[in-house]
Amino acid sequence: FDAADSAFGAELSGSSTADLRRWLMGSEGGARSRARGLKKRLEGLIEDEDEDARRDLDDILAAALSLPGQQWRQRLSDGAPKGPAENFLSAVAQQIMARAPEPKGYYSPETEVHPATPKLIEAALALARYLRDLDRPLRALAERLHKRLTTDVDTLEATERDRLRYVSASLLRRSQHMIRPWIAMLESVSAAQGEGTVDWLEITRLDGRDHDAGFYRAHLDPAALFAAALKPHARGLAVTSATLRDPQPDDAEGWQTPLLRTGAAMLGNEGQNIIRHSFASPFDYAAQTKIFVVRDIDKRNTPEIASAMGALMKAAGGGALGLFTAVQRLRAVHGDISKNLAAAGLPLYAQHVDPLDTATLIDIFRAEENACLLGTDATRDGIDVPGRSLRLVIYDRVPWPKPTILHKARRDHFGKSYDDMLTRSKLQQAYGRLIRRADDRGVFVILDSALPTRLTTAFPAGVEVIRCGIKEALAETSAFLSMQAEK
Numbered sequence: 001f002d003a004a005d006s007a008f009g010a011e012l013s014g015s016s017t018a019d020l021r022r023w024l025m026g027s028e029g030g031a032r033s034r035a036r037g038l039k040k041r042l043e044g045l046i047e048d049e050d051e052d053a054r055r056d057l058d059d060i061l062a063a064a065l066s067l068p069g070q071q072w073r074q075r076l077s078d079g080a081p082k083g084p085a086e087n088f089l090s091a092v093a094q095q096i097m098a099r100a101p102e103p104k105g106y107y108s109p110e111t112e113v114h115p116a117t118p119k120l121i122e123a124a125l126a127l128a129r130y131l132r133d134l135d136r137p138l139r140a141l142a143e144r145l146h147k148r149l150t151t152d153v154d155t156l157e158a159t160e161r162d163r164l165r166y167v168s169a170s171l172l173r174r175s176q177h178m179i180r181p182w183i184a185m186l187e188s189v190s191a192a193q194g195e196g197t198v199d200w201l202e203i204t205r206l207d208g209r210d211h212d213a214g215f216y217r218a219h220l221d222p223a224a225l226f227a228a229a230l231k232p233h234a235r236g237l238a239v240t241s242a243t244l245r246d247p248q249p250d251d252a253e254g255w256q257t258p259l260l261r262t263g264a265a266m267l268g269n270e271g272q273n274i275i276r277h278s279f280a281s282p283f284d285y286a287a288q289t290k291i292f293v294v295r296d297i298d299k300r301n302t303p304e305i306a307s308a309m310g311a312l313m314k315a316a317g318g319g320a321l322g323l324f325t326a327v328q329r330l331r332a333v334h335g336d337i338s339k340n341l342a343a344a345g346l347p348l349y350a351q352h353v354d355p356l357d358t359a360t361l362i363d364i365f366r367a368e369e370n371a372c373l374l375g376t377d378a379t380r381d382g383i384d385v386p387g388r389s390l391r392l393v394i395y396d397r398v399p400w401p402k403p404t405i406l407h408k409a410r411r412d413h414f415g416k417s418y419d420d421m422l423t424r425s426k427l428q429q430a431y432g433r434l435i436r437r438a439d440d441r442g443v444f445v446i447l448d449s450a451l452p453t454r455l456t457t458a459f460p461a462g463v464e465v466i467r468c469g470i471k472e473a474l475a476e477t478s479a480f481l482s483m484q485a486e487k
Contacts, residue, residue: 001261004222010181013204013214014068014076017085020178021067024060029070041167045145045160056141063134066127077210084130088123088186092201093213095120103203106328110202110405113189113215121190128186135179142171185217196220200405207327207352218406220413227263237267243428245278246421247457253278254457257421260414283435285460289442290480291431292466292473295449299397302329306336308447308470309394313337315478316443318346318370320392323380323430325399327352330374333396341372351375365389381429386436391481393433397448398455399426420455427458443477 026037038060046053066084075081081090095117100109116124145168149161156164188194197219204212219225230237239262245254255276259265264274297308313320324330334350341348347368349361356364358378365373366385373379401407401422411418434442444459449467456465466476 001223001263004226004263005218008219008222008225010178010185010217011214012182012185012216014072014086014089014212016178016214018068018072020174021064021069023174024064024067038167041163045148045163045167050144053141053144056137056144059137060134060141063130063137066130066134073211076213084123084127088120088127088215089213091117091120091123092215093203093210096201096203096213100203106205106208108202108205110200112405113199113201114192116189124186124189128183131179131183131186135175135183138171138179139175142168142175145171181217185215189215198406198409216406220410223261223263224266227266230263231267234267237264239264242281243425243432246424246428247461248417248420248424249454249457257425281460283438283440285435286462286464288435288440289431289444289463290466290476291444291459291463292468292476293446293449293451294470294473295467296469297447297449299448299450302332303336305329305396305447306333309333309396310337310340311470311474312392312394312445312477313341313346313372314344315474316392316481318368318372319388319390320372320394321365321379321385321390321433322372322374322394322396323399324374324376324396327376329396330376334374345370347371349373351379377426380426380433383433384436385433386440390433390436391440391442392477393430393442393444395427395430395444395446395448398446398451399423399430420452424455424458427455431459441481441483443480445473445477 024038026040039057042057046057068083068085068089072082072086072089075086076090076093079090081087096109096111097103098117099111103109145164148156148164185199188199197217199215199217201215202213203210204214239258241258244258246257247254248256251257259274267274294308298304309322313322322330322333324333330350331353334348334353338348347370349356349365349371351358351361351374353374354361358375361373361375362379362383362385365371366389369388371389401419414421431444434440434444451465459465466473468476
């Protein structure tokens with residue numbers, strides 16, 4: 001579902017348009033860069049007498065000047081946009097700041113596209129015209145380059161054929177998957193939103209600072225688009241996952257969610273060709289794990305969350321992953337517990353605090369048996385830390401989905417159970433980090449008493465969910481994990 005969401009969605013932002021200009025123009029203004037630009041890529045591929053191809057190239061480079069150039073972020077911040085793309089981004093930012101509920105907060109504000117302001121409509125239509133001026137010669141040049149593969153078959157070297165294929169395919173891909181979707185989005189600003197799609201405007205903030213602005217489009221059900229694209233070509237499709245099924249009160253086997261999220265329901269002939277199998281885990285989760293829901297911690301009180309999380313990490317002797325649903329809370333907790341854990345000899349690393357990328361932080365955490373790591377979604381999904389290096393997972397609160405414009409639209413489309421489905425998936429992924437091999441033992445703790453019983457189906461059958469106070473959770477965690485250390 002998420003991969004299809006990325007493939008079929010569209011992003012018309014400052015970053016994406018500036019990246020396209022850089023790919024077309026290469027390094028500008030004397031800046032030192034490895035970016036080659038389209039003209040460099042085509043050296044030796046356009047014959048001297050091919051005036052049409054050279055004219056297409058000139059038209060492409062001229063039209064590319066409408067896209068954001070160097071220092072575009074600074075110009076938007078100063079209120080001095082330059083060119084049609086930056087004018088559009090400026091109008092986007094102005095509409096967001098005028099209509100978003102918390103436009104000056106820490107996180108990325110967003111708002112609906114419609115009804116659009118007159119300034120946004122005017123800027124959108126102007127940018128659409130420039131993008132059409134870019135798309136026409138770009139597609140024409142791609143076709144001319146591809147045609148040479150057949151017309152010049154007797155003169156082209158193998159390396160030249162490879163270069164022609166690459167450049168022509170790259171040009172067509174940018175036309176089909178970037179420029180044309182952008183034009184359709186821009187032209188829709190003055191009209192009603194299309195059925196089955198969700199449009200919104202958003203200012204992306206990193207660490208509370210404006211980083212980008214853009215117009216975004218997603219489909220309500222991208223898995224259906226994935227299935228429709230695949231069905232004419234695939235004779236069979238296998239989907240596997242340790243957390244594929246989603247047992248719930250009205251679906252004990254848990255097949256409704258994977259059929260929806262993978263597009264499988266649309267691939268079969270009314271469900272007749274869908275074969276489902278589930279296999280018992282080789283792990284004894286009931287014996288190898290403990291799950292605690294702490295009842296006496298106020299999740300709205302960050303110092304309480306910090307003290308409970310720090311105490312749990314010390315009780316486990318490290319090997320702990322603290323998961324947060326908000327970056328600000330992560331940073332506040334890190335500031336509260338870092339010295340305490342250091343005094344106990346437990347190294348503490350944190351995403352959004354340490355100046356290292358997430359993959360490097362996870363590598364360090366994996367290598368140090370008694371380290372602790374604080375992070376968000378990126379440190380939860382799909383990481384593999386076997387052994388004692390990860391023996392405790394702590395969630396600061398129930399990871400309900402953020403109520404964005406896109407999420408609200410999908411919840412209306414899929415029904416009220418959509419929130420539960422996404423939250424169970426996050427809990428499954430987090431719990432699944434604990435047991436990676438037969439001799440692993442681990443404890444899973446949620447510092448939020450408001451975990452509904454209906455969500456506990458995210459955990460394996462037979463594993464008891466113990467609701468208790470923090471004192472009992474600390475004692476049980478220490479005792480349970482000390483058994484692993486003795487072994």
